[in-house]
Amino acid sequence: MLKGRSIRLFLVDGTPSGIITAEIMNWTGHVMTAPRTRLPDFIKRSEIARTGVYFLTGVNPEEPTQTFVYVGESDNVAKRLVSHNKDETKEFWDKVCVVTSKDQNLTKAHARYLESRLISIVSAAGRASLVNSTSPEYGFLPEADLADMEFFIEQIRITLPVLGMDFLREKPRVDDSGVMQKSSSASTEFWENKSPVFIIKSPKYGLFAQAQQIGGDFIVLANSHARSSWESSAGGYRNLHEQLVREGRLVPDRDGLLKFKEDTTFNSPSAASATIFGRPDNGRITWRVKGTNKTYADWQNEQIVSDASIENSDDE
Incomplete structure (x- = not known):
């Protein structure tokens, strides 16, 4: 059974678009994030002068649907960050997140280990593109320190999505039976698998695709088909369709169709169905529960528990 977590957020400027700190009870870590525009004030904070790891994030200027991430470490x-701000090869970033320790017990060796592991996690998660030119391997820590750093990483993976950064979130994996495969990672989000398998069929184009919703992700399953090109006018999800082709997640298959090479996560049923049809589409109606004529919208409405007290409140 899942247990609740409490994360304390503090808006330093009193606004959600400024400097924000995040802490978890009984964890020595301290997370602080800010937009690049606030860098002059951000680097004046005493926490930022400590040993720690950091993330620089932003969108690919040539592909707005793609997120860039740079992971680094430093003893200051x-x-x-001042150096990165002058680096013309890292112009992409518009947000920074720094993780240090409240008790200042993080050493240079700890930070190097964290950097190495976090780079690997970002790469494996596949939710963003790493900008790091190298991927250092560092495991030279005593056994007890390794255990402490792994716990430290788990807390980082819990905290960052709350701050709007999900590039450390492990993607759910679905087996052929539609059951979510659990990971040994303590930070992996486990959800009761209540979503049925949804399908899209199009005899006209020979399309057949399957998907499943797990948590907040709508996942098109591997070997599903999509049209080979975007058939509508520019805009909408055209960039997403083209991006998946460039990244090799949509590959040529048969009769001019493309095939999903792997389970692919979308942020909505409509994003998924539009990518499949090569044109804007209302996926809430197009996706049907496998073996029935029930739409995704019908299924979702059934999951909403009716509350009589809410309904009656309209009459008062």
Whole structure:
């Protein structure tokens, strides 16, 4: 059974678009994030001058649907950020997130280990593109320190999505039976698998695709088909369709169709169905529960528990 977690957020400027700190009870870590525009004030914070790891995030200027992430470490993060701000090869970033320790017990060796592991996690998660030119391997820590750093990483993976950064979230994996495969990672989000398998069929184009919703992700299953090109006018999800082709997640198959090479996560049923049909589409109506004529919208409405007290409140 899942247990609740409490994360304390503090809006330093009193606004959600400024500097924000995040802490978890009984964890020595301290997370702080800010837009790049606030960098002069951000680096003045005493926490930023400590040893720690950091993330620089932004969108690919040539592909707005793609997120770039750079992972780094330093024994004085503030100085390193000043250097990155002058680096013309890292112009992409518009947000920074720094993780340090409240008790200042993080050493240079700890930070190097965290950087190495976090780079691997971002790469494996596949939710963003790494900008790091190298992927250092570092495991030279005593056994007890390794255990502490793994716990530290788990807390980072819990905290960052709350701050709008999900590039450390492990993607759910679905087996052939439609059952979510659980991971040994303590930070992996486990949901009761209540979603049935949804399908899209199009005899006209020879399309057949399957998908399943797990948590907040709508996942098109591997070997599903999609049209080979975007058939509508520019805009909508055209960039997403083209991006998946460039990244090799949509590959040529048969009769001019493309095939999903792997389970692919979308943020909505409509994003998925539009990518499949090569044109804008209302996926809430197009996706049907496998073996029935029930739409995704019908299925979702059934999951909403009717509350008589809410319904009656309209009459008062």
